[in-house]
Amino acid sequence: xxxxxxxxxxxxxxxxxxxxxxxxxxxxxxxxxxxxxxxxxxxxxxxxxxxxxxxxxxxxxxxxxxxxxxxxxxxxxxxxxxxxxxxxxxxxxxxxxxxxxxxxxxxxxxxxxxxxxxxxxxxxxxxxxxxxxxxxxxxxxxxxxxxxxxxxxxx
Numbered sequence: 001x002x003x004x005x006x007x008x009x010x011x012x013x014x015x016x017x018x019x020x021x022x023x024x025x026x027x028x029x030x031x032x033x034x035x036x037x038x039x040x041x042x043x044x045x046x047x048x049x050x051x052x053x054x055x056x057x058x059x060x061x062x063x064x065x066x067x068x069x070x071x072x073x074x075x076x077x078x079x080x081x082x083x084x085x086x087x088x089x090x091x092x093x094x095x096x097x098x099x100x101x102x103x104x105x106x107x108x109x110x111x112x113x114x115x116x117x118x119x120x121x122x123x124x125x126x127x128x129x130x131x132x133x134x135x136x137x138x139x140x141x142x143x144x145x146x147x148x149x150x151x152x153x154x155x
Contacts, residue, residue: 016139023116030112034105035079039064041113043072044081044098044106052095054087081105 027038036044039062046061047053053061059069073096076082081102087093098106121129 023120026116027113030116031109034108034112036105036109039068040072040076041106041109043069043076044102047082047096047098048103048106051097052087054093054095058096076102 024038027041031038031041043058043062043064046058050061055069055073056066058073059066062069064072073082073084077084077096079101080099082096083099084094084096087095121132124132
């Protein structure tokens with residue numbers, strides 16, 4: 001008989017993945033009327049927080065493959081939500097920034113995203129909310145450092 005209280009319970013990694021899938025499905029439903037997917041919203045949000053990113057930088061910060069991001073950038077640019085200009089000092093690199101239309105669309109999305117955020121943590125008390133968020137941030141930091149170390153070891 002196992003003394004592990006978590007024996008037979010799903011792995012934390014599995015629960016995090018399930019949470020991600022549920023969030024993505026709900027966000028897709030909430031953003032669809034505004035003409036966005038969750039991945040497009042994420043890319044626009046990243047640009048809002050850090051203007052002037054190349055497609056490769058945006059892909060890394062949005063957790064997408066560069067090829068996927070390239071297609072998305074073209075779509076967002078055609079819709080007038082972002083614009084790309086040559087990077088100062090390297091005319092071969094195009095950097096993306098939000099347009100006014102992109103800023104306005106993100107503002108329109110904010111209530112739907114805030115509602116999902118609220119629903120996610122509503123059943124938790126303030127201390128639990130803080131611990132949940134802190135645990136997620138620590139997990140992201142830990143696994144990102146692991147990924148960086150593995151990439152560096154392979155180089």
